[in-house]
Amino acid sequence: MREQQQPAPPAPAPAPAPALVPVAPQVVPDQLSAEAKHLRDFRKYNPMTFDGSLEDPTRAQLWLSSLETIFRYMKCPEDQKVQCAVFMLTDRGTAWWETTERMLGGDVSQITWQQFKESFYAKFFSASLRDAKRQEFLNLEQGDMTVEQYDAEFDMLSRFAPEIMVIEAARADKFVRGLRLDIQGLVRAFRPATHADALRLAVDLSLQERANSSKAAGRGSTSGQKRKAEQQPVPVPQRNFRSGGEFRRFQQKPFEAGEAARGKPLCTTCGKHHLGRCLFGTRTCFKCRQEGHTADRCPLRLTRNAQNQGAGALHQGRVFATNKTEAERAGTVVTGTLPVLGHYALVLFDSGSSHSFISSAFVLHARLEVEPLHHVLSVSTPSGECMLSKEKVKACQIEIAGHVIEVTLLVLDMLDFDVILGMDWLAANHASIDCSRKEVAFNPPSMTSFKFKGEGSRSLPQVISAIRASKLLSQGTWGILASVVDTREVDVSLSSEPVVRDYPDVFPEELPGLPPHREVEFAIELESGTVPISRAPYRMAPAELKELKV
Incomplete structure (x- = not known):
């Protein structure tokens, strides 16, 4: 039996293409706010x-x-x-x-x-703490601090007194007044204009002082070792006199010990022992480290010599009160406001003061011309402090009750008063102080007598900030608003009016005021029979319009 042919199996169908799945976009976190x-x-x-x-x-x-x-x-x-x-x-x-x-x-x-x-x-x-820091800055002095430490403290506290820091001259003067007296006088001799110049001079002087002290210590150590070497017997070798190296080394030991005590390395440029950079051949002074002169012509050296020469002629003075607290405690002084060379100053009449003084801050504010004294005056205060006065105001005058009087004012660092008139001026002008009436009577021999009524010792007004004032008002504190109005009549003239002054030939010299009211307003008169121009608009007939359109 013929085998029946089996049909070939069908080819497998191709696998379907995978479906495209939409990919969601990557979620990016929101940007930072x-x-x-x-x-x-x-x-x-x-x-x-x-x-x-x-x-x-x-x-x-x-x-x-x-x-x-x-x-x-x-x-x-x-x-x-x-x-x-x-x-x-x-x-x-x-x-x-x-x-x-x-x-x-x-x-x-x-x-x-x-x-x-x-x-x-x-x-x-709080505001009270800020005021305390400001007062701490005003009372800041160098004391036992180095110049670098004093400058750091000066910068730290200066932000509490911005009214001083905005003026460079006042800032430099405050820095110099806080230095020690031995450095302060030398710095003032150079008259630094800025705080940076004063700091540079003070640092140079302090470095020079340290170098001199270390040099003196080295000399003392060397001389002490020399005296000890002289007291001890010199060990002379008795054998082998040819070997003199041991003896030479013994002679060099005191010298080497002195150099080691000084701590100064040997300079390869000048061959001497010193600290810092070598100034040999640089036209720089070895004393003050300034360029342009040598040590024999140094102003610092000349100033020191002048101070040494005048040290024996140091004059003494005293003052009874330099601030309002001492004046209020005394009760025997008179204060008032008087013009000094055209500038009003708070003046203190003090019979306990040996000389007459003016505040250095007032001299700086009024820009008065000063000249150096022939001698340095040491002024003692009731608090035991000793201040130096080295300058005086040139040709100074003060006006009292219409009388202009000459006065010699010595520059002194004072806080609350601008001028102190002392016993020298009071005696020269035959003035006496009546403490009970707070009056000063003048009885000059060649003039008529006159008096000055003082205000007594008064406290300076206390100033608070606007923020503190608003807080006090919000808390129920009474506030008094005072306004000042100028009641003087203003003179009206032709030249004071901006438009009228351009036509002097039209307006009179004196303007009594605004022009009077007119009954008839201003108008332009026309001729009789004149009527407004009236013209009817021109209109075209339809036939004419048709001709235009063709």
């Missing part, structure tokens, strides 16, 4: 944290100043400063802010940076 960006940039500057401690009030001020410096460099917007500052508060500072935020409205985004600073200073650095 503006607040987060500013906070991230702020933290890159590594700002300090503040824990709210009250042990050191200046630390709070330094912390806030450092934040403002960072804000200035990163150009932080005003509405982000508070959030960045709050982020750096810890411990007690965080607790303070939670309370302050509720008091200011509870929304940190609505609190301004100025409000934050006012609340922060009121809590951690």
Whole structure:
């Protein structure tokens, strides 16, 4: 039986192509908000944290100043400063802010940076503390500090007296007045105009003083060793006299010990032992380290010689009161405001003062011309302090009750008074002080007698800030608003009016006031029979319009 052929199996169908599944786009996280960006940039500057401690009030001020410096460099917007500052508060500072935020409205985004600073200073650095720091700066003196340490303290406290720092001459004068007397006089001899010049001179003088003291110590050590060597027997070798190396080494030991005590290396340029860079052949003074002169023509050396020559002729003086506290305690002085060379000054009549003085700050403010004294005057105060006066005002005059009187005023560093008229001036002008009436009577032999009514010793007014005044008013404190009105009549002339003065031929010399009211207003008269021009508009007929359209 024939096998029946089986049909071939059908070819397998091709596998269907996989269906394309739509791929979802990768989800990119949202960009950082503006607040987060500013906070991230702020933290890159590594700002300090503040824990709210009250042990050191200046630390709070330094912390806030450092934040403002960072804000200035990163150009932080005003509405982000508070959030960045709050982020750096810890411990007690965080607790303070939670309370302050509720008091200011509870929304940190609505609190301004100025409000934050006012609340922060009121809590951690009040106005009384700032006033105390300002007074500490005004009383700052070098004392036992080095010049570098004194300058660092000067810079640290100077930010509490910005009214002095804005004037470079006043800043330099305050720095010089705080130096020790042995350095202060030499620095003043060069009359530095800026704080940087005064600092450079003071540092150079202190380095010179240290070098001289170390040199004196080295000489003392060398002389002591020499005396010890002279007292001891010299060991002379009895054998082998040819070997003199041991004897030579013994002779050189005292010299080497002296150089080692001084601690000065040997210079390869000049061959001498000294510290610092070598000034040989540089036309630089070895004394003051200034260029342009040599040591034999140094102004510092000449000043020292003049001081040494005049040391025996040092004059003594005294003053009974240099500030308002001492004047109020005394009760035997008279004060008043008088013009001195055209500038009004607070004057103190003091019979207990041996000379007449003027404040150095007043001389600087009024730009008075001064000249050096022939001798240095040492002035003793009731507090036991000793001040030096080296200058006087040229050709000074003071006006009292219409009389102009000559006076010799010596420049002295005083606080509350501009001028002190002492016994020398009172005796020369035959003046006597009536303490009960607070009057000064003048009885000159060649003039008629006159009197000056003083104000007595008065306290200077206390000044507060506008922020503190607003807070006191909000707390219910009484406030008195005083206004000043000038009641003097203003002279009206032709030249004072901007338009009228251009037509002097039309207007009179004196203007009594506004022109009188006119019954008839100004008008332009027309000829009789004149009527307004009236012309009817021209209209075209339909036939004419048709011709135009063709």
